[in-house]
Amino acid sequence: MVKFCFRWFGNDDPVSLQNIRQIPVVDGIVSALYDIEVGDIWPNNKLKSLKEVIEKHELELSVIESIPVHEDIKLGKPSREKYIDNYSQSIRNMGRVGIPILCYNFMPVFDWTRTNLAMENPDGSTSLGYDHNALQNIDLRKESLDLPGWATAYSHDELNNLLNEYSKVDENTLWNNFEYFLQQVVPVAEESKVKMAIHIDDPPWSIFGLPRIIKDEEALDRLVNSVDSISNGISFCVGSLGANRHIDLPRLIRKYGKKGRIHFAHLRNIKHTAEFSFHETAHPSKFGDNDMYEITKALIETNFKGVIRPDHGRMIWGETGRPGYGLYDRALGIMYLYGLWEGIKKGLKVS
């Protein structure tokens, strides 16, 4: 059975589990441990208590998003061995506690990136935006940055060192380092009954001169072929992949869905404003360039049994909070997605 889930950032999240529980269609939670140093093992007892807190609210802990991959693994440094061992141990602990899906990414230094966190819409709501020219005008070596998906606060020196190290890593080297990582962790995930699901790079192109590899069909082909296991899967984020306006999302959902490799779907909408620029919109098809009906239909037709979550919402009704992760617009989003799901399923008479 497919599950409709909601992301929750732990006890510091202004959106409480009780709020989430009151959204009628939510089955489970997507969350993480937020007090573990990148590279350390995620302990069994902490995962267990996270699960218990969520279960007290009659929800289940459906996905860990994410256990960050240490930069030394992406850089292919000798110290990666220790970090890969730790990562494997964290996966085993997830399995022991009974958490079935692990979303993660392999983007160097920066996670998801936007240039405007509060772009004003005509109706007074705000959305997240990405403008490639604005990004290119940022000089990382000089400016201090506040990026939404940036988990690690680096000092200027640390960031400069990291950027220097990456100057020797091209896409090819990053792929080799990624495959080296996968070859070791995927068998552990399979044994532990955990499905790994890589998130699409967001945006799906190089930023700040850093290589990015999980960005198109060729990459997803290489990923699924590199280790042939159900535990080597995809978090199909339509907002991220859809930022590339040339990608046919429903076709790719069918392609990897048929192989059983999509475990997690992030569903949201965006509007393209230039070849490499876009902003986020409300979830329904008519506000953006993603056809949410066709996307949902492709998931249903390929018998998707994983987890769906609404993704970034706008800020509406005066809400303030974590960019993209307020309560109200994501709640509207999940209700819309559920309605689409039910309508298509019944219309198709798929049981």
Ligand code: DNO
């Ligand atoms: C953005 C999220 C990402 C995602 C990571 C997965 O809102 O989808 O931050 O959690 O890239 O590792």
